[in-house]
Amino acid sequence: AQTVTQSQPEMSVQEAETVTLSCTYDTSENNYYLFWYKQPPSRQMILVIRQEAYKQQNATENRFSVNFQKAAKSFSLKISDSQLGDTAMYFCAFMIDTGNQFYFGTGTSLTVIP
Amino acid sequence: EAGVAQSPRYKIIEKRQSVAFWCNPISGHATLYWYQQILGQGPKLLIQFQNNGVVDDSQLPKDRFSAERLKGVDSTLKIQPAKLEDSAVYLCASSIDGNTEAFFGQGTRLTVV
Numbered sequence: 523a524q525t526v527t528q529s530q531p532e533m534s535v536q537e538a539e540t541v542t543l544s545c546t547y548d549t550s551e552n553n554y555y556l557f558w559y560k561q562p563p564s565r566q567m568i569l570v571i572r573q574e575a576y577k578q579q580n581a582t583e584n585r586f587s588v589n590f591q592k593a594a595k596s597f598s599l600k601i602s603d604s605q606l607g608d609t610a611m612y613f614c615a616f617m618i619d620t621g622n623q624f625y626f627g628t629g630t631s632l633t634v635i636p
Numbered sequence: 637e638a639g640v641a642q643s644p645r646y647k648i649i650e651k652r653q654s655v656a657f658w659c660n661p662i663s664g665h666a667t668l669y670w671y672q673q674i675l676g677q678g679p680k681l682l683i684q685f686q687n688n689g690v691v692d693d694s695q696l697p698k699d700r701f702s703a704e705r706l707k708g709v710d711s712t713l714k715i716q717p718a719k720l721e722d723s724a725v726y727l728c729a730s731s732i733d734g735n736t737e738a739f740f741g742q743g744t745r746l747t748v749v
Contacts, residue, residue, distance in 0.1 A: 526678075557737055565725055567679075567740035613678050623692055624669070624729075624738060626678035 528627035543599045545614030553619035562610040640741035654716035661730030671727040
């Protein structure tokens with residue numbers, strides 16, 4: 523079975539500071555993809571960043587970067603220079619190469635404080 | 637590029653009534669997903685289509701939920717009869733081929749009273 527665990531239900535960070543959201547997953551598969559999605563109050567899930575498991579280099583997208591530790595099955599998201607618009611629920615998601623199904627964690631509610 | 641369109645945005649019904657949600661995926665996307673997101677939880681897959689065929693509906697409560705994707709484009713999810721525990725946001729998503737990231741609609745918030 524594939525599982526995704528986000529152990530931080532809520533987090534807060536001061537504007538312009540850096541915050542790291544944690545995510546662990548469990549799978550016996552070797553080929554898979556990992557994603558971080560952001561869900562603001564508008565409810566629309568927006569892709570923040572993705573990582574292919576076969577790539578050793580950590581993905582980076584502007585102020586967002588990941589720390590992917592395949593052996594530890596860990597996939598954390600770092601947000602640098604936090605902005606008020608980053609306030610949202612953040613979901614870690616996982617998809618195996620052959621299954622095409624997304625597995626989501628329970629989410630972390632991030633609040634950026636002015 | 638137009639995103640995933642869903643309607644309605646909100647729906648309030650009484651228990652035992654029926655309800656239908658509509659989704660129009662991004663043009664050219666072969667894979668379409670329906671997710672149920674209960675307050676405070678992550679999305680849970682209900683059904684996944686590849687074109688007009690069902691790939692996975694193992695978590696769809698088939699005694700009350702049904703979904704179709706005629707012609708492999710837009711899709712309808714129906715609940716009949718609704719229960720109180722069906723209150724949730726229903727998210728539709730699509731991806732090009734199921735091997736890439738999914739793009740989500742804004743969801744339909746269903747309240748069953």
